[in-house]
Amino acid sequence: MSYKPQNNRAWLGVLPVLLIVAFSAVVPLMTVINYSVQDILDFNTRFFVGFEWYVQTLNDERFIEAFGRQLAFSFTVLALEIPLGIAVARGIPKNSRLTPLILIVLALPLLIPWNVVGTIWQIFARSDIGLLGVAINAMGISYNYTSEPLHAWLTLVAMDVWHWTSLVALLAFAGLTAIPQPYYQAAELDGASSWQVLRYVELPRLRGVLIIAVLLRLMDSFMIYTEPFVLTGGGPGNTTTFLSQYLATMAVGQFDLGPAAAFSVIYFLFILLFCWLFYQSVVKRDEETP
Amino acid sequence: MSWMAWTLPTAIFFGAIGFSLLVLTLWELKSPTILRKGLLPIATTRGDRFFISLLSAAFIHLLWLGLVDAPVYPATAVSVLVAAGLLKWG
């Protein structure tokens, strides 16, 4: 990183962003905190209840279960998408006429509205009209994601892998193209296997983009809402209800302002913690490699 | 502003945070902070330590509310101690 002069007038450049984000983030966040300590019947009839909603949320079994499911889901998709993304990226030819086409096809799932992703997988996986559902059943395996919790889970994971592995692959490919060719030639001279190239040449130089990939995927999978909402509706039962969906039901479904607000604050605090931990590792990397 | 549903305790809470930010800014202008390595595994500035203190305080309170069925004042006391420790030695 080159030397940057100290200049507090740079604040002028940042001011518009500050104003718009203050409007769309700070004011709402303060409002959520206000709501979270009150019992609000309507805006003229409200009572201060202290931390009651927090106690209620933290002891709410459905909240804890949704949280556990959320963690399980996020780590499952991360464990699949990161290695698969790297493997796919290594397969993309670097200077072929096909390269742009492959990249565009890879980018496709990222540009599809999330509810359409849900719809696509709904019509793809249904056991009556879906290609996948019918194919699996034809192989003699009874598969029905709308009634079997395990099947619903597997379908959701398959959908998320379909939806987001491209992001990891594109990031990793961007990182791979930045590795100078001599590194590969040196590895070849040493007779390194493909595995050794990956381990000693590529992975160390991919660290930066991989941190970004893990951060984005962890955060985005942690707030997943639309796709399961469309695909399974959180069911069968509550077996695929994740945090955002539970929260949205409370907030705009039942309009429970206080409890939903307390839920939001707790949710946000965890995001803040994860985000900060990752930011530290990004900053640390920037300092190590000037 | 009625839709924001203000209460006195939350107003004091935000006021305190806003005031702290102001103090930190003025302090920073007067004597710029130095990145230093303390008890924490990373080198921190004054602002970092303040942020870590706030975040720890939040989680200490959450833990208390989730596990103990009692007034939160002990949690607040612990938070203040942790914050003081972090600001001094963190």
Added chain:
Amino acid sequence: MSRSGRWILCAYLVYLVLPLYWLFSMAISSNADIVGEFNAFPAAPTLANFAEIFSNPVWYQAFGNSLTYVFINTLISLAVAIPAAYAFSRYRFLGDKQLFFWLLTNRMAPPAVFLLPFFQLYSAIGLFDTPLAVALAHCLFTVPLSVWILEGFFSGVPTELDEMAQLDGHSFGYFFLRVFLPINRGAIGVTLFFCFMFSWVELLLARTLSGAEAKPIVVVMTRTVSASGLDWGVLAAAGVLTVLPGVLVVWFVRKDLVKGFALGRVS
């Protein structure tokens, strides 16, 4: 490049394309064919589903609404993010690191957390059920993301360029608009792509902040599922149409796409 890598890529591309093929195949089938006997290929291809969408104002107005707020959102995001990214990439200033982190947390915050206050906020200022409300709400994540990407790209532009323009006696405004921005065309294109990508695909905020007037396409689609007895063909056709703008956008930025995905900070 290993041979196994090729195989993984090919297998993955098949996995990626199959559901899309199925969507397309349904879009050109009649509903009777879909729920009737199972066919891996459309039995009697028809464009009736698309005709239904283009002749029904509920559908095409919803498309218009969606494109409107995506467009407004992209304009706002770029307008505020460019100066900020320049400031971050060129100067150190009081609280810059903290500010950057704070922006990042907004990108990571779950929209569900902001549902309640957004609903109240936009109702209170009379913007509820307008494309502007959705556009502003989406700024929550598109603005931080834009700043993040642009900062990465701008940092890669040597500062000598700024100094040279100054020596040539150009004003800062001239330099910025005539020299700096044109050089960073690619970066701005990629940012546009990302703003589009995250605003176009979002459902939760768009649904909460729009009533009957500004109903976006994603909402009409989810309502169709629940209300009119599942016309799979029309639903699939609408799905195909929502993919098209994305394809257009990705085509225009294909050259800078890879660098953009690494948020400009690869090398």
